[in-house]
Amino acid sequence: MKYRILTLAVIFLSVFTTSCIDVIEEIWIKSDKSGEANFRIDAGTLGILFSSASDYIDPKMLGEITGAPNKLAPELRKIKGISEVKAINLLKSGKIGIKFKFDGQKSLNKAYYKIFGIDKRWYYPSVFKVKKHKLKRKNTAKYIKDYLQDNKENLKNDDLLKMINYKCVYHLPAKVEKIKNESGTKLKSNKTVIQSYDASSFINEDVDLGNIIYF
Numbered sequence: 008m009k010y011r012i013l014t015l016a017v018i019f020l021s022v023f024t025t026s027c028i029d030v031i032e033e034i035w036i037k038s039d040k041s042g043e044a045n046f047r048i049d050a051g052t053l054g055i056l057f058s059s060a061s062d063y064i065d066p067k068m069l070g071e072i073t074g075a076p077n078k079l080a081p082e083l084r085k086i087k088g089i090s091e092v093k094a095i096n097l098l099k100s101g102k103i104g105i106k107f108k109f110d111g112q113k114s115l116n117k118a119y120y121k122i123f124g125i126d127k128r129w130y131y132p133s134v135f136k137v138k139k140h141k142l143k144r145k146n147t148a149k150y151i152k153d154y155l156q157d158n159k160e161n162l163k164n165d166d167l168l169k170m171i172n173y174k175c176v177y178h179l180p181a182k183v184e185k186i187k188n189e190s191g192t193k194l195k196s197n198k199t200v201i202q203s204y205d206a207s208s209f210i211n212e213d214v215d216l217g218n219i220i221y222f
Contacts, residue, residue: 030206031104033176040111040137046122047095047104073098076105082121083107088114112137123150140184142177146217152209168207175202179222188218198222 029049036042076094083092088110095104105122109115112135119134120127136143151173182197191200200220208214 027170027172029172029174031174031176033174033178034115034135035178036137036142036180038180040139041109042115042137043106043108044115044118045095045104045106047102047106050101073103076103079105079122083118086114086117086121089118140181140222142179142218142220142222144175144177144216144218144220146215148209148214148216151216152214155206155210168210169205171206173204173206173209175216175218176200177218177220179220181222183220183222185221186218187220188215190215191218191220 031045031047031049033045033047034042035044073096076096080092080094083089083105090108090110092105092107095102095106097103107118109118112133115135115137116133117127120131125131132145134145134147155168177200179198179200183193183200186193186200188202190204191202193200200218202216202218204214204216
């Protein structure tokens, strides 16, 4: 679901405007290692144009992408440890995605794989590892790069890709003490870290989405 949203973002930019679109992975971690996750596209001021998108984009393709959260939600509800699943389909405000609560890293990783259409097996690597004072995130930039390269026909304009921001946002239960990935920025609250990249960097640079955050 997530990578196809990149396709939708590029199409909207090419048709409507030069404004930026954000593709966001946002995670809140509590002291007991449970938390909440929100994976979404935020088109900002583009939202008002979503209602007329079918005039410019193949209706079938648009329907598949915007309807993905509603199809995904029942699958996430089947995962043990996942609760309060909600599909985000606010076309007028430009937000499409999914959010849910998780009881620990095991359920979070299962949900993350499911978002990308994969049933996690025990031998698959964990994207997220949560410890008492540490959050580790595996680098998954390769999969985004592969997707973009496999969809060159839709994603061929690097100038458009530069207007798509891919953001990873982490909210921790205590003050952040150390950030391993230099691209991570600690916000004023001292409990939030954000990593942001324009989509073209996944093709043209060696992007590292991975990080280890100590708090």
